[in-house]
Amino acid sequence: MAFDVLDKLKKAKDSLTDLGVEKTQEVLGELNLVLSLLKGAGYDVSEVETELAVPPKVAIHLKTTSAVSEDKLNAILRDNQDKGVVTAIVTALIQANRLRGSIKVEPLELSDIKVVLAASPTLVLQWKDKGVHA
Numbered sequence: 001m002a003f004d005v006l007d008k009l010k011k012a013k014d015s016l017t018d019l020g021v022e023k024t025q026e027v028l029g030e031l032n033l034v035l036s037l038l039k040g041a042g043y044d045v046s047e048v049e050t051e052l053a054v055p056p057k058v059a060i061h062l063k064t065t066s067a068v069s070e071d072k073l074n075a076i077l078r079d080n081q082d083k084g085v086v087t088a089i090v091t092a093l094i095q096a097n098r099l100r101g102s103i104k105v106e107p108l109e110l111s112d113i114k115v116v117l118a119a120s121p122t123l124v125l126q127w128k129d130k131g132v133h134a
Contacts (some may be wrong), residue, residue, distance in 0.1 A: 028058065030085040035060075037076050037086065042067030043093075043113075045080070057118040058088070064110050070097050087113050092123045099125065 051057035
């Protein structure tokens, strides 16, 4: 009987692992498109992290540039409404861009953005000294 329970637990764990890998593959399937679109919108992509878990987690590290505009982000959103990953990332970046334009923290400027796609998407905004990362 004890072996039966252990076997069921192992099968459940394997199913969850497979689900985590499947969802990660789904997110990563749109990643090349996302990276290309973000570069076209004026962001530099510096790093991508993937965490295999249930739910999976993918983090994209971006460097902001002066070329980023809400118009470009809105156009990407409009043209890719059927792509869930693209929509989630671009919607979050539109919010970050609005925040960037409304907050001044002298002598700092918004430098890096980390977009974390998980069960609850997260944006991490990092302001740095203008002279340090220029």
